[in-house]
Amino acid sequence: CEDCGKSLIGECKLHGPLIRAKDRVIPSRARLTLPHYLTLRVLELRAGNQQILGVFAKKVIQKRTQFGPYVGQLSTKLTCYDESRLVLQVLKDGGKYFLDTPNEDCGNWMMFVRLARNQEEQTLVAYQHCGEVYFTTVKPIEPHTELKVWYAADYAKFMEASAVFIKEESDVSPLPLVAKEPVNPWICSSCGSTFATFALLESHQCIHKDRA
Numbered sequence: 001c002e003d004c005g006k007s008l009i010g011e012c013k014l015h016g017p018l019i020r021a022k023d024r025v026i027p028s029r030a031r032l033t034l035p036h037y038l039t040l041r042v043l044e045l046r047a048g049n050q051q052i053l054g055v056f057a058k059k060v061i062q063k064r065t066q067f068g069p070y071v072g073q074l075s076t077k078l079t080c081y082d083e084s085r086l087v088l089q090v091l092k093d094g095g096k097y098f099l100d101t102p103n104e105d106c107g108n109w110m111m112f113v114r115l116a117r118n119q120e121e122q123t124l125v126a127y128q129h130c131g132e133v134y135f136t137t138v139k140p141i142e143p144h145t146e147l148k149v150w151y152a153a154d155y156a157k158f159m160e161a162s163a164v165f166i167k168e169e170s171d172v173s174p175l176p177l178v179a180k181e182p183v184n185p186w187i188c189s190s191c192g193s194t195f196a197t198f199a200l201l202e203s204h205q206c207i208h209k210d211r212a
Helices: 153-158 198-211
Strands: 038-046 050-057 073-075 089-092 095-100 124-129 132-137 148-151
Touching: 124 153, 148 153
Parallel strands: 124 148
Antiparallel strands: 038 050, 073 095, 089 095, 124 132
16 A cells, blocks of 8 residues: 555455556447447347347448458368358368357357348358359348358358258257258249249349340
């Protein structure tokens, strides 16, 4: 204690405790990488002050906008699992690895993007390219709309998942890779054919354009 000149174990009984000055809170790596036209919103607050976050658009985001690559630690075992997020894996050097994000300093903002429960709310498609995972918009995203993602058709096969993920609100299954069959397929307005993903419908419509 500088007031009484004594070296004490704990607080000075005469002059009381020291005034503690706290360091400034620094945002995590993941939050700092968020593009300026996106924002994080707290959707739910669970026990222990655990925040459930979502990524929302602040302005119109055009279709075919690519985000990425997804940043995570390559791991043979997933250490951090969240049923509201996609499980992602990549093929590198002949091995299949998880993109693990045990905390916000190990990833980028893409770790906050929640999975789409159906085609109506899906705005992004996830796919692997050159050993990295990217998200690309499948339609224009309006302001205040949440970005939600599901696997592209080929990547779904790689992940051993359905090309379309349908999840009811009451479904509490802990395994996002176990998906239901699509009940609302994409329908071609020209010939009435149905497709499991928007990407397949889009490539099919290109055939109509070529014929025209």
